[in-house]
Amino acid sequence: MTYQVLARKWRPRTFATLVGQEHVVRALSHALEQQRLHHAYLFTGTRGVGKTTLARILAKALNCETGITATPCGTCSSCLEIDAGRFVDLIEVDAATNTKVDEMRQLLDNAAYAPSRGRFKVYVIDEVHMLSSSSFNAMLKTLEEPPEHIKFILATTDPQKIPVTVLSRCLQFNLKNMPAGAIASHLERVLGAEKIAAESQALGLIAHAARGSMRDALSLLDQAIAYAGGDVTEEAVRGMLGTVDTGHLFEVLEAVASGDASRALAVADAMEARSLSPDNALGELGRLLHRVALAQISAEALPEDLPERERVLALARSIDPEDAQLYYQIALHGRRDLPLAPDEYAGFSMTLMRMLAFTPGGEAGARARPATEAEARARPATAASAETKGAAAPRSQGTPAPFDGDWPALARALKIVGAAKQLAERSELASWNGTRFELAVPQESRALTDKSYVERLKVALREHLGRPVELAVTVGAVAGRTVAALAEGERRARQEEASQQMGADPFVRELVTSFDATIESIQPVGKALRS
Numbered sequence: 001m002t003y004q005v006l007a008r009k010w011r012p013r014t015f016a017t018l019v020g021q022e023h024v025v026r027a028l029s030h031a032l033e034q035q036r037l038h039h040a041y042l043f044t045g046t047r048g049v050g051k052t053t054l055a056r057i058l059a060k061a062l063n064c065e066t067g068i069t070a071t072p073c074g075t076c077s078s079c080l081e082i083d084a085g086r087f088v089d090l091i092e093v094d095a096a097t098n099t100k101v102d103e104m105r106q107l108l109d110n111a112a113y114a115p116s117r118g119r120f121k122v123y124v125i126d127e128v129h130m131l132s133s134s135s136f137n138a139m140l141k142t143l144e145e146p147p148e149h150i151k152f153i154l155a156t157t158d159p160q161k162i163p164v165t166v167l168s169r170c171l172q173f174n175l176k177n178m179p180a181g182a183i184a185s186h187l188e189r190v191l192g193a194e195k196i197a198a199e200s201q202a203l204g205l206i207a208h209a210a211r212g213s214m215r216d217a218l219s220l221l222d223q224a225i226a227y228a229g230g231d232v233t234e235e236a237v238r239g240m241l242g243t244v245d246t247g248h249l250f251e252v253l254e255a256v257a258s259g260d261a262s263r264a265l266a267v268a269d270a271m272e273a274r275s276l277s278p279d280n281a282l283g284e285l286g287r288l289l290h291r292v293a294l295a296q297i298s299a300e301a302l303p304e305d306l307p308e309r310e311r312v313l314a315l316a317r318s319i320d321p322e323d324a325q326l327y328y329q330i331a332l333h334g335r336r337d338l339p340l341a342p343d344e345y346a347g348f349s350m351t352l353m354r355m356l357a358f359t360p361g362g363e364a365g366a367r368a369r370p371a372t373e374a375e376a377r378a379r380p381a382t383a384a385s386a387e388t389k390g391a392a393a394p395r396s397q398g399t400p401a402p403f404d405g406d407w408p409a410l411a412r413a414l415k416i417v418g419a420a421k422q423l424a425e426r427s428e429l430a431s432w433n434g435t436r437f438e439l440a441v442p443q444e445s446r447a448l449t450d451k452s453y454v455e456r457l458k459v460a461l462r463e464h465l466g467r468p469v470e471l472a473v474t475v476g477a478v479a480g481r482t483v484a485a486l487a488e489g490e491r492r493a494r495q496e497e498a499s500q501q502m503g504a505d506p507f508v509r510e511l512v513t514s515f516d517a518t519i520e521s522i523q524p525v526g527k528a529l530r531s
């Protein structure tokens with residue numbers, strides 16, 4: 001028996017075995033059970049999510065000899081012929097290769113004739129957005145007055161390009177990208193049935209590389225089996241995909257967090273020597289930073305069976321949560337800019353240097369001390385000034401504090417949390433007469449003017465100032481004297497400062513010249529991270 005590729009062998013043949021599209025399956029099953037049939041269906045979604053597979057199952061549901069059903073028997077001659085791709089009344093057209101008006105017209109002319117074997121003549125038109133406008137017009141005529149025995153199943157990756165006149169005559173279903181977890185567990189089932197052993201890490205890597213497409217995942221699995229020559233191991237899959245050993249990434253992050261530029265760049269060199277994909281590395285670095293950030297919120301957020309769990313937790317303790325956010329942004333931006341870099345490794349090293357440049361030196365007390373003077377210079381002390389600009393000096397409890405009209409400073413000093421804190425931070429002082437605060441919040445923060453939040457803010461103000469106050473909050477124009485707006489301004493200034501320091505620093509300049517890159521490529525990253 002010849003080898004059949006997994007994607008074909010394991011193509012779902014029933015609604016029940018279709019992974020990850022339960023919402024579509026449920027709607028279609030109900031419609032079939034209640035015999036409420038539409039004459040045109042449109043399946044949208046990215047490639048490989050199962051649009052044509054779903055179309056074939058629907059064709060069987062409509063033509064199964066047991067009757068119209070959500071559970072086609074799979075054994076009658078109609079079902080078998082549809083599965084084998086030789087059912088005369090199932091006409092499959094790939095619009096990407098078949099857009100000539102004449103062909104389309106001929107196809108639709110035949111629609112007038114009754115089906116020769118089945119209950120319905122089913123037209124499946126894949127990549128339907130590729131049809132020419134005259135082909136669409138020809139199709140529209142049939143859609144406007146469809147003969148009873150005709151069903152259209154249209155599939156597309158790009159519904160925007162379909163004329164509204166056609167869209168409005170279709171029942172539309174959007175197929176979702178499949179989550180990596182669902183793909184991995186499906187791969188595990190397939191391998192179980194195929195009696196091939198696999199490491200779960202290996203399947204996770206394939207699932208991520210497939211980016212939501214089950215078909216791609218099964219093709220990659222085929223490749224991995226061939227590549228590994230037997231059991232699917234993590235090492236083989238990494239080799240096949242050119243993915244980076246997470247050990248390298250831990251090393252990179254540990255070096256960055258301790259401000260050790262030479263160690264970080266040495267790891268980058270080692271990765272280059274092994275021809276590991278920088279694009280992949282930055283993606284994995286982002287994933288690792290996401291885990292670190294999760295661990296910082298709660299260790300329980302990490303899966304118990306995560307292989308490098310202890311190492312992630314250690315990183316989570318040694319990296320400042322704000323830095324973890326910043327590194328994450330830098331990794332994402334670095335990956336996005338990779339195609340623009342002089343070469344991929346320059347882009348990768350620059351991304352690491354950018355992380356190093358933004359590693360705040362001001363809080364370095366808790367960090368490992370840089371080993372050499374050169375490394376110390378590679379870490380401009382960007383956070384030093386930020387520390388002094390932080391919150392207004394805390395006031396000892398019970399001592400009445402004067403209010404000098406600086407609302408942002410007062411707002412920062414208040415002991416409040418949650419929505420009341422947000423109200424304080426996003427509002428601006430409109431007026432103050434010694435007892436009555438009038439605050440304004442912008443339209444988008446309207447939700448914060450809820451009575452209970454205003455009351456909590458009022459109580460906090462009273463406690464802070466040590467005397468009764470009145471408080472009114474209105475929704476309206478805000479000029480920008482809010483804690484949130486100021487924090488954003490400070491963040492920009494800090495990054496500007498970091499860029500300048502990085503440009504002026506001889507050590508960084510030398511690194512940059514040796515990578516033939518320009519310092520102008522530094523840009524402020526991300527949104528308010530420190531507000």
Ligand SMILES: [Zn+2]
Pocket residue numbers: 063064065066072073074075076077078079080
């Ligand atoms: Zn059947």
